[in-house]
Structure formats: C-alpha cells, structure tokens
Amino acid sequence: MRNRNQQRRGFTLIELVTVIVILGILSAVALPVYLDYRADARSAACKGALGALRAGVANYYAFAATPAGGGNAAYPSITILGTANSVMNGGVPDNPYDTDGTGNNLVAGTSKGTVTGTTGGWSYNVATGEIWPNSNTAGENAY
Secondary structure (H helix, E strand, O other): OHHHHHHOOOOOHHHHHHHHHHHHHHHHHHHHHHHHHHHHHHHHHHHHHHHHHHHHHHHHHHHHHOHHHOOOOOOOOHHHHHOOOOOOOOOOOOOOOOOOOOOOOEEEOOOOOOOOOOOOOEEEEOOOOEEEEOOOOOOHHHO
C-alpha cells in the first residue's frame, strides 16, 4: 500500500472536477458584482459631470447679473453653453450614458427627465437653466 501511494504523481478526475466546479461558482458570484461596479462608476461619472455643468450654468447666471456681465441675469444659450471656455473650461463634458457617439452634444429640452430627440449628450432648458442627461437609461435622466 505504501509503495502504491509513493508512485502516485497526478490528480484524480474527481479532484480536477471539484476544482473546476469551485472556480465556476466563484466566477458566477464575481461577474454580477463586477457589472454592478461598472454601473456605479458610470452613474458617479454622470453625476460628477452634471454637477460641473450645473455649477457652470449657475456661475454664468450670477456673473450676467453683475455690472461686468451686463447687469441682466440670464442663463446661457445652448450655443454659448456649447462653446469651449465660455461657460465650462474646455467645453461640455461627455455624458457616460451616451448612445449616439457624441457624448457632449446639447439639445433643447422642455421638462426635466424627458428624453429629447436621439439619446445622447445633455438636455438643457434655456428658460430655467435646468440640465439633465438625455438618456433612456432608467433613472439616469432624472438627476
């Protein structure tokens, strides 16, 4: 019996199958968690870009009310907002939920949370200064 165990040099089929099953279970648990991290990262990037856009619009409105800004408080037009270095340094940030290939495009919107035209970029209401993601992703266009 002792001589037979000393000559054994490989794994049995049962041991190999057990290892493969354990690895399969681990990957089945890890994959959904990884996908949740991707969704959370996309949501955080969208909220960060949206916060920067809203701050830029608010700063423009406040500056427009001063004598140096013309003395008439007004929100920027879509053209002004989309022009690099006029409201935002370097231009409008990309929307991570964009599906049309141009993540930083601006479209005129009327009510917050409503998708306007093709899904992509940002929807902006010039009258109220509201801006939101122009996305069909559930919940994301309501930020």
